[in-house]
Amino acid sequence: MSKPYDLAIVGAGLSALSALQAGIASARTVVLDYQDAPGGFLKAALPAPGFEEAWELVRSSGIPRRVTTFYGTTAVGLLPAFEVGEPHVLIARQRGGTAEIYARRVLIACGGLELTREHAQIPGTRPAGIITPVLAHQFLSRGYLPGKRAVVYGGSRYVQATAERLAGAGIEVTLVLPPKGEVTRAAALPPGDQPELPGAELIAIEGFPRLEKVKFRRDGEFFDVPADTLVYGAGMTANTHWLKGSGIIMGEYGTIQVSSFYETNVQGVYAVGTVIAPSLDHAGSIAMGKELCIRY
Amino acid sequence: MEMQRVDVLVIGGGVVGCAILRELSRYDATVALLERNPDICEGTSKSNSAIVHTGFDAPPGSLEARLLAEARGLWPDIIESLHIPYLQTGALMVATSSSELATIESEIIPKAERNGVVLQRLAREEILEAAPYINPRLTGGVLVEGEGVIDPFWTARAYCENAVSNGAQVFLGESVTSITVEDECVYVHTGGGLALAASMVVNAAGLWADEVARMAGDDSFTLTPRRGQFIVVEEDHGVSQIILPVPNRISKGILVTPIVFGGVLLGPTAEEVDAKTDLATTAQGLHQIREGIGKLVPVMAGAESVRQFAGLRAVSSTGDYIIRASTVSSRILHVAGIRSTGLSASPAIGRYASGLVRDELRLSQRNHFMDELPGYLTGMHPDEGDVVCLCRSITRGEILFALRSPLPPATLDSLKRRTGVMLGDCQGNLCMARLIDLFQEQLGRDPLTLAKNVAGSCPIAGRLTGTRWEGQG
Numbered sequence: 001m002s003k004p005y006d007l008a009i010v011g012a013g014l015s016a017l018s019a020l021q022a023g024i025a026s027a028r029t030v031v032l033d034y035q036d037a038p039g040g041f042l043k044a045a046l047p048a049p050g051f052e053e054a055w056e057l058v059r060s061s062g063i064p065r066r067v068t069t070f071y072g073t074t075a076v077g078l079l080p081a082f083e084v085g086e087p088h089v090l091i092a093r094q095r096g097g098t099a100e101i102y103a104r105r106v107l108i109a110c111g112g113l114e115l116t117r118e119h120a121q122i123p124g125t126r127p128a129g130i131i132t133p134v135l136a137h138q139f140l141s142r143g144y145l146p147g148k149r150a151v152v153y154g155g156s157r158y159v160q161a162t163a164e165r166l167a168g169a170g171i172e173v174t175l176v177l178p179p180k181g182e183v184t185r186a187a188a189l190p191p192g193d194q195p196e197l198p199g200a201e202l203i204a205i206e207g208f209p210r211l212e213k214v215k216f217r218r219d220g221e222f223f224d225v226p227a228d229t230l231v232y233g234a235g236m237t238a239n240t241h242w243l244k245g246s247g248i249i250m251g252e253y254g255t256i257q258v259s260s261f262y263e264t265n266v267q268g269v270y271a272v273g274t275v276i277a278p279s280l281d282h283a284g285s286i287a288m289g290k291e292l293c294i295r296y
Numbered sequence: 297m298e299m300q301r302v303d304v305l306v307i308g309g310g311v312v313g314c315a316i317l318r319e320l321s322r323y324d325a326t327v328a329l330l331e332r333n334p335d336i337c338e339g340t341s342k343s344n345s346a347i348v349h350t351g352f353d354a355p356p357g358s359l360e361a362r363l364l365a366e367a368r369g370l371w372p373d374i375i376e377s378l379h380i381p382y383l384q385t386g387a388l389m390v391a392t393s394s395s396e397l398a399t400i401e402s403e404i405i406p407k408a409e410r411n412g413v414v415l416q417r418l419a420r421e422e423i424l425e426a427a428p429y430i431n432p433r434l435t436g437g438v439l440v441e442g443e444g445v446i447d448p449f450w451t452a453r454a455y456c457e458n459a460v461s462n463g464a465q466v467f468l469g470e471s472v473t474s475i476t477v478e479d480e481c482v483y484v485h486t487g488g489g490l491a492l493a494a495s496m497v498v499n500a501a502g503l504w505a506d507e508v509a510r511m512a513g514d515d516s517f518t519l520t521p522r523r524g525q526f527i528v529v530e531e532d533h534g535v536s537q538i539i540l541p542v543p544n545r546i547s548k549g550i551l552v553t554p555i556v557f558g559g560v561l562l563g564p565t566a567e568e569v570d571a572k573t574d575l576a577t578t579a580q581g582l583h584q585i586r587e588g589i590g591k592l593v594p595v596m597a598g599a600e601s602v603r604q605f606a607g608l609r610a611v612s613s614t615g616d617y618i619i620r621a622s623t624v625s626s627r628i629l630h631v632a633g634i635r636s637t638g639l640s641a642s643p644a645i646g647r648y649a650s651g652l653v654r655d656e657l658r659l660s661q662r663n664h665f666m667d668e669l670p671g672y673l674t675g676m677h678p679d680e681g682d683v684v685c686l687c688r689s690i691t692r693g694e695i696l697f698a699l700r701s702p703l704p705p706a707t708l709d710s711l712k713r714r715t716g717v718m719l720g721d722c723q724g725n726l727c728m729a730r731l732i733d734l735f736q737e738q739l740g741r742d743p744l745t746l747a748k749n750v751a752g753s754c755p756i757a758g759r760l761t762g763t764r765w766e767g768q769g
Contacts, residue, residue, distance in 0.1 A: 096681060128754060
């Protein structure tokens with residue numbers, strides 16, 4: 001067994017970067033992330049208006065030089081220490097194969113997965129053209145357009161930024177807010193692309209093989225929006241499949257339960273960010289990363 | 297247009313057509329298969345409960361019952377040589393009233409015996425001890441030990457790939473536009489401009505087999521679509537067996553079926569629909585599944601779902617499998633009306649149908665038939681261990697293995713069915729862009745024409761021109 005790390009951080013998204021910038025790293029710290037660079041899944045959407053702090057954090061990357069980084073490295077399992085004082089073992093997959101990473105403390109900051117239309121069990125056809133904001137940004141950053149006419153559905157600032165970026169790429173965008181959407185400022189969309197207010201409930205999908213129509217209900221009234229693309233941004237769920245069998249206690253939708261010191265039920269294993277609070281937005285993740293450093 | 301000559305042409309690349317193609321590739325003959333979709337396994341074969349039935353409840357004396365019984369003996373070898381993921385879970389039929397318990401005694405058990413399947417009676421307490429998730433209102437039940445679940449996509453693809461390894465030809469994205477029957481052969485033309493002259497045609501076109509028959513002037517049967525909706529649940533809540541209700545006159549009911557790669561399926565509904573393309577789920581259907589399942593396994597009524605889908609099965613006007621020569625020519629063999637047991641019976645259907653072709657054309661066995669596929673993940677490169685599909689921890693090596701196979705996936709969904717990518721919580725939204733990159737890098741596929749499944753289902757609609765976004769990512 002190689003000498004264990006003092007701290008292994010799973011994920012290099014906003015909450016991890018924020019904690020690193022606030023000084024969480026000790027002499028032997030390792031960070032691993034699924035992607036090839038830090039910034040989490042938000043990275044593809046940056047820079048964007050209202051995300052200045054996040055962009056600054058990602059661009060400058062608050063990761064001190066002494067910290068070891070493994071990108072393209074995905075944690076697929078956690079074996080907690082049998083006895084206090086022994087290191088925990090993270091099982092990770094990377095290009096070269098499977099690696100075991102030993103660490104006295106582990107910080108789980110691997111974020112979330114976007115909720116999908118399927119998660120909400122919205123009936124109808126299953127055509128091409130139904131995507132989430134992350135995929136929309138990944139397409140655009142590769143120079144691909146997901147469609148010509150998009151309905152963007154969601155109430156977060158992130159969804160709003162996604163709508164603006166799609167509109168900026170020349171796509172005709174209709175932003176529809178869900179009943180519980182929180183809009184903090186008017187979306188910078190061309191006239192005619194303004195959100196349908198107040199919130200409407202997405203109730204069905206039509207068209208095959210390509211999306212043709214998205215159906216909504218508002219105040220008991222039904223209306224359709226013709227579109228070849230639906231960007232469904234209803235929120236996140238915790239990315240904790242890989243912790244199945246680890247003994248870490250998880251609540252509804254895989255959300256990790258932590259103490260007020262961000263410690264899980266396993267001593268020396270901590271969790272922060274979306275993985276403990278899926279409704280957190282980017283600003284919340286940054287704040288929580290800082291707070292973790294004070295309390296932990 | 298150049299006419300291509302083949303001995304046998306199979307129309308339809310579902311599990312049945314692929315099973316027949318594999319059996320035909322044992323003979324000293326040129327064999328080919330036409331599939332109208334961009335990849336095989338796009339119809340009934342892709343959306344079903346994935347159960348390998350014993351046939352305990354098949355109509356005794358029917359061709360269906362006979363082939364299901366024969367298939368029971370063929371599966372173990374096929375599963376081994378084609379490395380098909382399979383779990384012998386057993387199926388538990390649960391009665392929730394005394395009249396249902398009486399139906400089991402008076403109908404289910406005697407019928408199973410006539411089909412050569414022994415059922416094991418279980419008392420209420422025995423069931424609750426082994427399966428505490430079952431509704432305590434139950435009155436008793438029977439165990440069908442031989443029932444299991446399989447990977448249906450793997451099965452169809454492995455049949456087909458094995459046939460290709462033995463010299464069979466597969467034409468994808470080619471729909472039949474005309475069939476002309478002559479004394480010496482059958483001429484088949486396709487939408488893509490292929491012209492084939494076959495000594496014999498096997499019509500395995502699934503739900504569309506009646507329309508293929510009609511192209512040849514044969515209107516001896518009709519097929520109607522019956523829709524089944526399903527709900528996929530990732531967390532199995534301890535369910536490790538197929539749980540089914542006592543069937544009534546209308547339907548076999550809503551089941552809980554373990555999925556071979558984890559999670560469970562709830563469903564199906566059984567709805568007569570008008571169109572052979574109506575694959576939509578409905579609020580009513582999904583509600584009916586939840587309600588039905590709640591009576592058997594209460595925890596599933598509200599279980600979180602990652603996906604819902606619908607499939608269509610072919611209901612034949614005759615009530616049984618239609619495996620016989622066309623009324624217009626002995627050069628056309630129909631294999632139709634296979635309703636919902638096609639996957640289960642496919643090994644036997646393949647043998648039976650290919651045997652009829654062999655007799656008609658007097659074919660002889662080839663000297664060399666390779667009945668195995670290379671083992672999974674052999675030839676995987678050591679530096680391909682990084683994860684692409686985050687939800688299911690599927691590595692780049694597993695994806696490249698599929699992309700480099702003898703019959704590479706032609707669509708995103710077919711890559712999904714071969715590897716399990718895009719089946720988790722995010723439904724492919726995190727990794728689809730990377731998968732499209734890999735299709736381009738490995739197979740030279742243009743991202744703008746790469747379909748999700750059928751023609752016209754491309755996730756990418758165009759290219760960004762002019763001001764390119766200046767972010768990272």
